[in-house]
Amino acid sequence: MKPKKDLSSHYTQSTPNWCPGCGNYGIWVSLKNALQELKLPAHKVVLVGDIGCSGKLAYWTDYNGFGSLHGRSIPIAEGVKIANSDLTVIVVGGDGGLLGEGLQHFLHACRRNVNIAVVLHNNQVYGLTTGQTSPTSDPGYQSSTTPEGSYETPLNPSLLALTAQATFVSASFAGNTPHLTQTIKSAILHPGFALVDIYQPCVTYNYINTYEYYSKRVYDITTTPYKPDNRFRAMKKSMEIEGGEKFPIGILYQDESRPSLQDNIQNRVAPLVKQSINNITVKSLFEQD
C-alpha cells in the first residue's frame, strides 16, 4: 500500500511523543508485541484510547484507533464490542481517567463481564495535565492541587476489579516488557473482562514511583506457589501493594467459567453489524396492540 500523503508538520502528532524515558514506551512496545504474537489481523483490532498521555497510544499503532473522551473509553469500547464481536477491543487509559473520571464505568464493566481488555497505564499521577494527584497517588503525594500533600487513601485497581467480580485481574510493570507482553496476551485471550494494571513510571512528574522504586518492589507471582483460581485469595494478594513495599505482578485471578456478556447475548441475537436492515417489517408490532 502507498504510504500516507505527507501531512506531517511541526503540528502533527503522528508518532509517539511521550517524554523521553516515559513508561508508556514500554507499554506501547509490549502491546504491539502481544498483538503481533497473537497474529491478529490489524483491521480486526480496535484500540480505544482514553484522554491522557496513556490514551494517545491509540493513535500510534497500525491497528484501528479511536481517541475517545477522558474517562469514557470503557463504555465506548463496550459499545464497539457489542456491535461487532469479531473485533478485538482493547482500552488504553490512565489511572485518572479510568479510576477517577470514569470509575463507575470500570466497575460496571467488571460485573457485566464484557469481552474487552483494559490496559491501565497506572502512573499514579495525572500526566497530560501536568502532574496533579490521581486516585492512585501515594498518601502525602504533593502536587499543585494538593500542595499540603494528598490525604486520601489510594484506590487499589485490582482489588476494586475483584470486588466487582471481574473474571481476569492482573498486574504488570512497564519496565518489564516480556512480562507485560505475556500478561497483555493472556488478557486479550481471556473470554470476558480483563484488567491489566500496569505500574508505569512518569519520569516527568512522579519522582516517587520511579523505575527504581518499582523495580525494587515488583515480584513475579509465578515464582511463588500462588494460584490465581480463588477470588478471595486474589483479594488478599492484591492488598499487598497497600503496604507500599511489595507489588505482585502476573495474573492474580482468572475465572473462565462465568459466562461473558458475549455468551449471554450471542444465543439471542445475531452479530449486530452482520444483520441486514433493508427490509424490516414492523406491521406485526402495530397489530399486536
Next chain:
Amino acid sequence: MKPKKDLSSHYTQSTPNWCPGCGNYGIWVSLKNALQELKLPAHKVVLVGDIGCSGKLAYWTDYNGFGSLHGRSIPIAEGVKIANSDLTVIVVGGDGGLLGEGLQHFLHACRRNVNIAVVLHNNQVYGLTTGQTSPTSDPGYQSSTTPEGSYETPLNPSLLALTAQATFVSASFAGNTPHLTQTIKSAILHPGFALVDIYQPCVTYNYINTYEYYSKRVYDITTTPYKPDNRFRAMKKSMEIEGGEKFPIGILYQDESRPSLQDNIQNRVAPLVKQSINNITVKSLFEQD
C-alpha cells in the same frame, strides 16, 4: 411557632406517600428516632436526599432537607459538611442513585473519609422509575429493561466501601427498626465516612427480596463472636451475602483511628462559614509576583 400556611393541595407532597408497606417507612422512623435519641438540634441537621423514592425522605422530616440530584447526593453532602462542620450531614438515597449513577462519588467519599453518614435504601430495584433492574438486583432479575433477566452480577455495597477504605461499614434491615435505629446512631457518631446498607423491601416492584425473604436471612452479628476491627475479616463477612442465603447485619467494620477529612483540614483552616469576608486584602498576592 405558627404552623405552615396551608398550601397543601391534592398536588403537594407534604407527607410521606410511599406505597403502603414500603420499607422506606421503617427507615424513616428509625432515622428520626436516631436523631431524636442523639438530641441533635433540628437546625443543625441536614438531610441530603438523592432522587428516588428513598431520597424523598429528605423532604419529610422537621430537620433541614435538600432534595438534590439522582446519584449526586454524596458530593453535595460533602460540600455542605466541608463548608459548615457544625452540621450533621446525612445522605438518604437508593441503590440506583448511589451505586449506579453516582458510584464514583460513593467510592471516592470512602477514601476521602469525609464526615458524612450515608443511609443506603437498598431495595435492589429502581423504585421511582417503576421497577427497573438496579446494580444490586439479584442475578436473573427480570424487569422491563431486562426482560430476559439480568446477567450482571450484583454489586456488594459493604465490600465496595471496604475496598475503598471506608472507616465505618454497617448493614441493617428496614424491617428491624430497633436495630436500624441503633446502627444509624453509631453511623452518625462515627468520626468519618459511615455507610449503613439497609435491606429495604419494595413491596410494589420487588417480589423477590421481600420482608419475608430478608427476615429469613438476616442475622445480627453481635450475636456471634465477630469483631468489627479488621478490614480484611470484614470483607470476608460482607461477602456472605453473595451466596444469597446469609445477610449479616450490624457494624461490619469501624476504624476511628484514621484521620477524617475534618481532622485533616481543621488544623489548617477555620470553619468556612464562620470566616468574615468583608475586608480581605490581596495586595500581597500581586506584590509577591
Next chain:
Amino acid sequence: MKLKNEFVIAIAGKAGQGILSMGDFIQHIAQNVGLYSFVWVDYPSLIKGGHNVVFIRISDTPIYAPVEQINYLIALDAESLEIHWDEIFKKGVLIYDKDIVKKEISQKPNKTQPFFGVGVPFNAISRGINKSTRYANTVAIATLHYVLGWELATYAKILEKKFKKKSQQIVDDNISAMKQGYEYAEENYDSIFTHQLNKGQAEPYYSIDGSQALAFGAIKAGVKFTAAYPMTPATPIFDHLAAHSDKYGIIAKQAEDEISAICMTVGASYAGARALTMSSGGGFSLMVEALGLAGITETPLVVVNAMRGGPSTGLPTKTEQSDLRFVLHASQGEFPRVVLAPGDSVELYQLIQESFNLADLYQLPVIVLTDKYLATSQMIFPKDTDLDAISVDRGILINSQKELGGDEKYARYLFTKDGVSPRALPGSNGITFHSGSDEHNEYGEICEDPHNRVKMMDKRMRKEKTMLPSIPKPKIYGHTNADITLISWGSTKWAAIEAIELLANHNILANVMHFNYIYPFNIAKTQPLLDKIKRSIIIENNATGQFAGLLKQYFNFEPEHSLLKYDGHPFYPDEIAKIILNQMF
C-alpha cells in the same frame, strides 16, 4: 365552546387502582364500534396513591388532541370527585361507587350539581362475585355502558379475549360483574342519553402512544443497539425496544448512567450498528460531552430527548417543550447537528427513521425532541399509512481496501467538496484508520496546524449546507392565505390544527404552520412562507418562547402574539381559540 359529535370520559382515582387498563378497555370498545379515540393521562410523580386521571376522547370524526372537557366522570375515590366537581360538563354524568362516595349525589342535575349522578356499588357487586374488589372496575365500565346507551356485546367480547388466557373463571366473573353492574344501573336509573354516539365509520386506525410510534420507527430503521438509563418519560421507548429485542435482533442495554449509555451508543455506531439512546433533559445533560465526541469524530448518532417539566428534576411526570435551545447548543465548541421535533404518532414513526438516515448520510448527531404528552398519549395512527415509505440510506460506506480502488491509504477525514468523507467501519478488510476527539488531519492524526484546523472545521460545518436539500419547509395546514397563522412546533401541532375549526365557527380564517424539522433551517424555502403571513400567533409549551427566539434570529420574524404554557400540561384547542378570539379579534 360548541361540541362536535364527541365526548370525553375521565376516569379518576389513585395510582394502583387500575385506571389505565380501564382506559384501554373503553378505548378498545370505541375503536371496535368504529369510533375515533384519543387518550391522554395526567399523574403525579409517585408510585401509589396520588391523583391519577385517564381521559378518553371519543368522536365520529378524526381527533388528535386533548380537550378541556369532561362529559362522563368515573370517580374511583371521593377525592377525585372533589377535584373534578366543577369540571364535569352541564348535563354530564358522574359515575361513582355508592359505598365510597359519602357525599349526597342527586340523580338529576340541579344548581349545585349541574350533572347527572349514577351511583352503583362497584365494590359490593365485585365482592359478591369473589369476595374481592377485583371486578369493581368492570362494574364501573358496565355502568358507563348503560349511561352511554352502548350495548354490552363488544365489551363482553373484549373481556373474553383479554382474560381467557388467564382462566375461564376470570372471564365468567368479569362477564357477571359486567351484567350485574349494567342491570343495577338499569333498575335504579332512568336512561340518560346525552350523546347518541354508539357507533361510527371510522377509517381503520391503530391507537398507539408516542413511545410505541418512536420505538416501532426505530426498529423499522434497523436500530440494532440501544443503551439507556431509566428516566421518565423516555423509558417506555427503551422498554419497547427491549421487549422486541429477540425478535428483531436488537441489544438493549441498561447502562450504569447516561454517560455510559451515550458512550456505548457512540461506540456501537462507530462499529457500524445503527444505535439509539434516549433520556429526558436531566439525562441528556449528562450526554452533552459525548454529543461533541460524535460531532468531531463524525460518528452517526441518534438521541431522543423526551422533555418534561424543568428545570432540574422539576415536574417529572408533566409535559413541557423547554429543552429546545439547550439541545441546539449543547456541548462545547461548534459542530453540525440536526434537531427534529415530531408532532404526532405518524411523524414520530417517520422522523425517527429520517433521523437515522440523516445521521448516516451526514455523519453527525441527530437529536429528536419529544415530550411527556407525546410519549404517553394514545393517538390515531391510520392503518393505511405506508409503513415502508422511508427506506434505509446509510450513506457512503467503504467496506474494504478494494472498494477504495487503488492502494491509497484510507483517510477517514478526507477533505471533500460536500464535507462528507467516505466512511469505513473498523473491521473492513485491509483497512485500518484512526479517529478521535482531538482535532485531526485527514488521517485522523492529532494535528494542531492552524491551516488544517480551519480546513477541518470548514469541512465539518459544510455538512450543514450539504444537507439542506434533505430539509423540507414547514407544513401548512388549512387555508393557504388565512387571516391568521398559528405557528406550532413539535407536540403543539394538533391543538393548533383543531383550533382552526373552532375559529372558523367565528368566521376567522386561520391556518397552521407546523415545524418538525427544527435545525438546520431551510431558510430559502421557509422565509417566503413566513413573509406571506398576515397575522400570527406562536404556540409553545415553555416560558421563554424558545422557538420564537429562533424565528427572530434566523428569519427576523416576530409573531404578533405568543401563547406560552408552562404549567406542566399540553395545549387544548379551545384555550388556543379563546386566546385568539379574546386578545386578537
Next chain:
Amino acid sequence: MKLKNEFVIAIAGKAGQGILSMGDFIQHIAQNVGLYSFVWVDYPSLIKGGHNVVFIRISDTPIYAPVEQINYLIALDAESLEIHWDEIFKKGVLIYDKDIVKKEISQKPNKTQPFFGVGVPFNAISRGINKSTRYANTVAIATLHYVLGWELATYAKILEKKFKKKSQQIVDDNISAMKQGYEYAEENYDSIFTHQLNKGQAEPYYSIDGSQALAFGAIKAGVKFTAAYPMTPATPIFDHLAAHSDKYGIIAKQAEDEISAICMTVGASYAGARALTMSSGGGFSLMVEALGLAGITETPLVVVNAMRGGPSTGLPTKTEQSDLRFVLHASQGEFPRVVLAPGDSVELYQLIQESFNLADLYQLPVIVLTDKYLATSQMIFPKDTDLDAISVDRGILINSQKELGGDEKYARYLFTKDGVSPRALPGSNGITFHSGSDEHNEYGEICEDPHNRVKMMDKRMRKEKTMLPSIPKPKIYGHTNADITLISWGSTKWAAIEAIELLANHNILANVMHFNYIYPFNIAKTQPLLDKIKRSIIIENNATGQFAGLLKQYFNFEPEHSLLKYDGHPFYPDEIAKIILNQMF
C-alpha cells in the same frame, strides 16, 4: 504596518527547555527599566518536545494585546528557526546557538535572510562553567542584551534575587554565564541597535496572567471553597487558590470528576460559603445538570469556563470563544442565569467579584467565560487600580428565627415582588427548611399544582428583570461617534482597541463597543448605543458568530461585517485593521 516604539522578542524551543522562565526574566527586566510588557505563549498539547514559543512584547506606551511580529528571535533549537524564518521582521535579529544551528547564517541581512544573525555558543559557554547546559539560557538572554543595547545591571540584580535562595554558587555561575555571553557577542558582532528602547517611564504595573487575576479576585470576594477536576486551561485558577488556601482560609478540593466538583460547590454554597468551580468546555459539559440544580434551588453558584479550541477534546492548548451559546442555554428547562466575559486582567479581577455578588444577591448561577488566551497571557495590571473598589454584598440573609420577626414558619421560596426570597442558611438558630430540585411550593415542598408551578416559575424568572439595574451597558472605547464601530466581547477587547490607532493612521475614525456583561442584556440601555452605530464589524474567536446571533435575536442588530477566527489563535490588532481596510474601505 508601521511600528510603534516597541518590539517583540520571541523565544522558541521545545517544552522542557525552560523558555517560560526565560520569558519571565526578560519581562521582569523590561518592567524594571520602566517599559511596558505583554507576554503570551503558544504550545501544543504534549508534555515534552513539541514546538513552544513565548512572545514578549515590549513598549514605552501601554500595550494590552499580542501582535503578529517578531523583531528578535531566540531559537533554542534548529526546528524553531525553520518554523519562524519567514516571520522574523526585516532588520530583525536572529539569536541562536552556533553549535546547534547547522544552517549558514550571515551576520548581515540579505535577500534570502532579511534579518541579522547573531550566533553564540550558548551551551558550550554553559558547559565551560559547570559541565552542564544549565546556564545556556542565561547566555542567550545576555546575548539579547548586547543586541538590544541593554546594560546588564538589571539582569544581574534579578539573577541575584532569584537564585540566592538556592546557593551563591548558582548566582555566581549565572553571572559569569551572563558576562561571557555578552562578551562573546560583543567581540564577534558589531552592535545593531534596531531599537533605541532601553528604558521608559511606564506607570507602575503588575504583570499577571488571567488565571492569577481571576484567582486573586475570587480570594478578594471571599471565596472559601473551591472544587475542581484538572482541565487545561482552567487548572491554574484552582492551583492559585490552592497555593494560597492556608493563608486565606480556603479549602481547595480536587474532585473525582467535574460532576462531583460542581455538586460539592453547590453544597458548600447552600451551606453558606462563597464557592467556586471551574473547568474548560469538556468539564463544563459534565456540570450542566447541576447548573440546573442551582437554578431551581436558587443556590448562588459561580462557575468559570476557560474556553479552548473545540469541539470535544479539540485543541486543548489553543484559544477559542466557542462556548457562548452553550453556557447560555446549558441544562434542561428554564431558569435565570448570568453570563459574564471579562476582557483583560482588571476586568477578570473585578468581574469575578461582581459574579459572587450577583450570585448572592439574586440567588442564581453566574457563569464567567474566559479562555486560554486570557488564562495564560501576562497582562498589564496598573498598580494604581483600586483593589478594594468592589465590596462584598451577600444579599438578604436570615440568620435566625428571631430575624424573621414573629413566629412565622420560614418559607425558603417565599413569593416576593422582585422574585428574590430571603435566604436562610442551614444551621440558622431555630430555623429549618426544605429545598430541592423538584418543583416546589413556598416551603420547598414537592408540589405539582399547576397554579403554584406558574407562580414559582414566574418568581424565579422575575429575577432576570430585578437584576437589570446591576447590569451596565457595553463600554465604548475611542471616539463616541466614529465612522466604524468594532464590536468585541470578552478577550477580543484589546486587539480591537489597539486597531483603532492603526486605523487612525489611515484616517479612519473607529471606536470599540466592548461587551463583558453578556446575559441578561440591559436592552433599554444598550439598544440606543447600537442604533447610533454607523458602520460595524464584530470580532469573535469562533466559527459561527455566536455573539452576532445574540445581537440579532435581542436587538435586531446585524453587524455589517463579521470577523471570525477559529484557528486556535487570538486576534492581532493589525489583522483586524487589515481586514477593515481591505474589505470595508
